[in-house]
Amino acid sequence: MITRFAPSPTGPLHLGHAYSAWLAHDTARKEGGTFLLRIEDIDRTRSRDAWEQQIYDDLSWLGITWDGTPMRQSDRVSVYEDALATLWKRGLVYPCSCSRKDIAAAANAPQEGSEPVFGPDGLVYPGTCRPNRPHPVGDMPEGIALRLDLTAALQHIGSGRLGFVENGETNGSQRRNVAVTSDDLISTVGDIVLSRKDFPGSYHLSVVLDDAAQNITHVIRGKDLFDATKIHVLLQRLLGLPTPLYLHHRLIRDETGRRLAKRDDARAIAQYRKVGATPDDLRTLVGL
């Protein structure tokens, strides 16, 4: 088995990251597998070298060792561009100049029988910029966001079933097949962004290409990404990539039940280190 931990260097790692990294790392070590690290630094405005260094320091302090050199998404622009060009040539993506505000306004405009729906990326895109099919396929534009035309993409892949295998987190929990249907994708996911205005790629596109490039067999990550996996299996089918097994684990929450975020500096691993906690103390805190 080959698994990975894929943090973004946009802030300090917190207890939730420690749990996720340990789960993937310990599973790989127990099974004689491989544990890889990937730095997801496509957000060029928020990523910092100092946060990347802190990731290496924190993981080392936690006793986590990774195999090989970490992959960095900022080094993989040409791979993302090639995939986008393939989808563009097939007429499956289109440029979109909508701001968040435009999307909220269009999604909330009173229309009979349609309520705005929130998907993995926020409001399901109301389709404002979607061209009539077949899409014009001249040169792929740059410096503008590109969205997947979901309906065209579903037509392209035809009638084959989509889905993934979800592994239980706890001993004895059952593996289950999760079906992903066209109706579900259309109503809860919509035309997602595959390339950002400021970077030729998006989280969904790069994570799928990178998991394939790193030959990941088991994706171990938080439950907050469960719905995103529906998008990932669709992209894997479109791009001819294998679908790994998935394990979406419980989230570490604060005492009010809120899940931890980068802004929760009090639960940053670095803060615990500073006040003299040991890695074993943290293992106990996250229930390992």
Ligand code: GLU
């Ligand atoms: N980079 C993502 C994060 O820090 C994780 C992506 C993944 O594991 O697929 O939340």
